Amino acid sequence: MTGVRMLSSHIAGIVTTMPFRKLVLVLMTFAIWLFAQASPAQSPLPDLRVEATDGGSVLHVANRHAQPLTAFLIELVGYPGSSFSLWHDDTEEGIAAGTTRAFPITNMTVGAVPEYVKMQAAIYADGSTAGTAQKATQLVERRLFSLGVMRELVQKLEAASAANTPKEALAASLSQWSEGLPQPTRSNRNSQEAINNTAARGILAAAVARLAHGSVDDVLEELRGRERALRESKPAR
Numbered sequence: 757m758t759g760v761r762m763l764s765s766h767i768a769g770i771v772t773t774m775p776f777r778k779l780v781l782v783l784m785t786f787a788i789w790l791f792a793q794a795s796p797a798q799s800p801l802p803d804l805r806v807e808a809t810d811g812g813s814v815l816h817v818a819n820r821h822a823q824p825l826t827a828f829l830i831e832l833v834g835y836p837g838s839s840f841s842l843w844h845d846d847t848e849e850g851i852a853a854g855t856t857r858a859f860p861i862t863n864m865t866v867g868a869v870p871e872y873v874k875m876q877a878a879i880y881a882d883g884s885t886a887g888t889a890q891k892a893t894q895l896v897e898r899r900l901f902s903l904g905v906m907r908e909l910v911q912k913l914e915a916a917s918a919a920n921t922p923k924e925a926l927a928a929s930l931s932q933w934s935e936g937l938p939q940p941t942r943s944n945r946n947s948q949e950a951i952n953n954t955a956a957r958g959i960l961a962a963a964v965a966r967l968a969h970g971s972v973d974d975v976l977e978e979l980r981g982r983e984r985a986l987r988e989s990k991p992a993r
Contacts, residue, residue: 799884802828802851804875808867815842815859815866815873817851823880824850826989829887829895835872838865839945843955845899847989848982850881883990894951896991901952905959906983913963913976927967934960 802825803818819825826847832840840863851857866873877887877895885892909930916926934957940950966975 799823799878799880799886801875801886802878804830804873806867806870806873808864808870809860812860812862812864813867815861816856817844817859817875818856819851819853821880821886822853823882823884824852825878826850826881827879827895827899829876829878829891831874831876832866832869832872833874833876835865835869840866840873843895843898843951845879845895845902845955847899847985879991881990885991894948897948898951898955899986899989902955902959903983903986905956906979906986909959909963910976910979910983913972913979917972917976921972923967923972926972927964930960930964930967934964 800821803820805816805818807814807816815830817825817828817830827843827845829844830842832838842859842861844859875887877885877891879885879892879895879899885896887895912929913926915921916923937953937956938949940947940954944950963975963979966978
């Protein structure tokens with residue numbers, strides 16, 4: 757603010773002596789400078805490189821920001837007759853600043869038309885976001901919904917552990933929960949509800965898969981760590 761007052765005083769001092777046309781230019785420059793001071797710079801989107809492979813594609817995501825990258829959305833945009841989206845949220849590790857991570861997928865169309873594959877939004881460890889406002893909001897809302905699902909999932913496993921419920925019965929219960937969530941349709945697949953429900957199914961499917969190879973207590977410990985990471989992530993809850 758000291759700099760603003762000094763520049764304001766300077767401009768006030770030359771108003772009476774400067775020709776009108778030059779005065780307008782000075783005032784416009786001053787207004788642009790004020791706007792820049794009041795508007796924080798938006799974080800950059802991660803770089804994306806798409807590679808075609810036999811039987812699929814690889815998405816190479818490079819974090820050029822100074823903060824770890826904790827979430828991002830990649831979509832197939834404007835390609836006739838096809839759709840694709842990759843929602844990735846990793847609040848435990850993320851992609852470190854200045855590093856690149858590869859994400860193999862089985863979708864071959866993505867690799868065949870890389871010019872249509874776009875990085876749409878991102879969240880960084882400090883809570884800053886990048887991309888279009890709508891997509892960044894969807895990414896944040898998806899994380900918040902996932903936190904609620906994770907909390908409920910932890911509670912269910914805690915109850916199952918206390919009751920010595922067989923893990924097969926617990927897995928069946930989680931699968932039933934997942935099957936009860938509405939499936940997205942062509943008309944609503946981009947809605948927040950469809951995005952959230954798809955995320956919930958992914959969380960539940962992962963828990964069922966872990967139960968197939970580990971004990972209830974082992975899976976519970978892992979889920980508690982993931983729930984804590986989501987709870988402590990930014991933007992603040």
